[in-house]
Amino acid sequence: MSDFKRRLTALLLGAATTGLMASAPVQAETVKLTILGVGDIYNFDGDGESGGFARLNAVAKAERANNPNTLYVFDGDMLSPSLLSGIDEGQNTIDLTNLVPFDIAVPGNHEFDFGPENFEQKMAxxxxxxxxxxxxxxxxxxxxxLGGVMMKEIAGLKVALIPVAQDTTPEVANSGDLKFQPTVDTAIAAAKKAREDGADLVIGVVQTDMSNDRELIASHDFDVIMSGDDHLNAMFYDGITAYVETSIDARYLQPLDLAVEISEKDGKRKISWEPNFRWIDTATVTPDPESMELVNGFKKQLDDNLGQVIGTSETALDSRRNVVRSEESTMGDLIADALLAATKADVTLINGGGIRGDTTYDAGHQLTRKDVLTELPFGNKTVVTEIPGSQLLSALENGFSQVEKGAGRFPQIAGMDVVYDASAPAGSRVVSVTVGGAPLDINKVYKVATNDYMLGGGDGYTALGGGKVIVNAGNGNLMANDVITYIETQKTVAPKIDGRIKKQGE
Structure with missing residues (x-):
């Protein structure tokens, strides 16, 4: 290179450097923000080896100790369903979370299982x-x-927390006459408004299913979305929005660290950040001692009251979530048969999603009150209504309408046999129904045993309404008590898969 070219290059570089210095931003400040989210806690002690509130509280304490700039958020579902909540309507979960309080908690659909009044009492x-x-x-x-958008100042950052509940809650819980606005549209509008109001970071704390999550992510109006409801472990970042879906019972926790850079250029505040997802298997976590004292007290309370043996099952029982929501199950048969015996109805129709044990019992298992309440924790009442066969058929169509999604409306039945075609369009899947050995008569009135939740249209069972209610929720027994009485009376039960629900071709 000639001396002239060297001098010209140096001159140009010098000019460029001078220009950069003239417009250089103010020295950037980096803030580390940690967000710990959790939801869908149905068992106060997890499975005994992982999850549960004592391990969750230990993690939350540690995260706050490691980083004072920690947000601890709850994205729905803990007051119910659980064995103990069937007794205290969720107070145990409040006692345990009060030890290590959340920064914000969003009600899930299960917060309303015992009605809106109970939820308001628990909030208080x-x-x-x-x-x-x-x-x-x-x-x-x-x-x-019940609050709304929360704006927090954290180490110089203005952080907006957008709390959003599921708009489908009235369909799946006992939310009374509370009004739920559309989840996605309301959330996005609030996120935009928060940004207009000067939020540096917009964080959605939502109890939404995966399809809604995708819409919220695609909007790119959120920096972070902490979501519950699907019982999945998911972490995702598309370069704009970071997303965490929390697991069930706090078995696995996924703290999200954000390295947030605050700078100023040309008089304008600039925010940039990078996410770091972490993974904690709570089986490796030592439970918080203070929380464990409460947990042990609750366990003793349950054992003292519910450990009584009520009968024996000669056959294996299956209440796994994927089974009761997709096929005939022995636990579903047992419960449906018990309601049929208790009511002397023509048929029983209950929703598989109301069976919550998610476990199996070996043949010869001695059944206890605790077993039954584990399976039926919601406190639902047995009710009886009279409806024509046409409505019973419509109710069954609803039950099979979302089988491919594993929806809780999948039916467990007694007193009838049903064949359905899962490949047919929803609403046209029932191939045949026999009641007491005779084909379903759409004009005949049948006495149907179900639960108060479904009679009120829960899980889409609107077809059960409008009939002559023989036993209502006010004078009906707890479903769990009817099942307990049935087992105590029989002393030995032996439910078997008998083909009362079949897919076409089986």
Whole structure:
């Protein structure tokens, strides 16, 4: 290179450097923000080896100790269903979470299993704020104690927390006349508004299914989405939005660390960040001692009250989630048969999603009250209604309408045999129905035993309504008590897969 070219290059580089220095931003500041989310906690002690509140509380304490800039958020479902919640309507979960309070808690559909009044009572004794921007009273007025968007100042960052509940809650829980606005549209509108109000980071704390999650991610109006409901372990980042789906019972936790850079250029504040996803298997976590004291007390309470043997099953029982939501199950048969015996109805129709044990029992297992309440923790009542065969057929069509999704509306039955075609369009899947050995008569009135939740249209069972209610929720027994009585009376039960539910071709 000639001297002239060297001098010209140096001159150009010098000019470029001078220009960069003239417009250089203010020295950037980096803030480490940790977000720990959890939801869908159905067993206060997890499975005994992992999960549960004592291990969760230990992790939350450690995260806050390691980083004062930690947000601890709850994305729905803990008041129910659980064995103990069937007794105390979820107070055990409040006692345990009050030890290490959340920064914000969003109600899931199971927060309403014991009705809106119970949820409001539990909010009142919580040491942390509950919030959801899309739930109001029937007249649109706010619910006392339920907050909205939360703006927090954290180490110089303005962070907006957008709490959103599932708009399908009235279909799957006992939410009374509370009004739920559309989940996705309401969430996105709130995120945009928070950004307009100067939020540096917009974090969605949502109880939404995966399809809604995808819409929220695709909007790119959120920096972070912490989601519950699907019982999955998921972490995702598309370069704009970071997403975490929390696991069931706090078995696995996924703290999200954000390295947030705050700078200023040309007089304008600039925020950039990078995510780091972590994974914690709580089987490796030592339970928090204070929390464990409470857990042990709750376990003793259950053992003292519910350990009584009520009978024996000569056959294996299966209540696994994927089974009761997709096929005939021996546990479903046992429960449906018990309700049929208790009510002397023509048929029993219950939703598989109401069977919650998610386990198997070996042949010869001695059944206890605790076993039954583990399977039926919601406190549902046995009810009886009279409806024509046409409505019973419509109810069955609803039951099979989402079998490919593993939906909780899948039916468990007694007193009838049903053949269905899963490949047919929803609403046209039932191939045949026999009741007491005779073909279903669409004009005949049948006495149907079900639960109060379904009679009220829960899980899409609107076809069960409008009939003559013989036994209502006010005078019906607890389903669990009917099952306990049935087992105690029989002393020995032996449910077998008898083909009462078949796929076409089986």
């Amino acid at each position: 004794v919580s040491n942390y704020p509950w919030a959801a921007i899309n739930i109001t009273q029937a007249d649109g007025s706010p619910i006392q104690g």
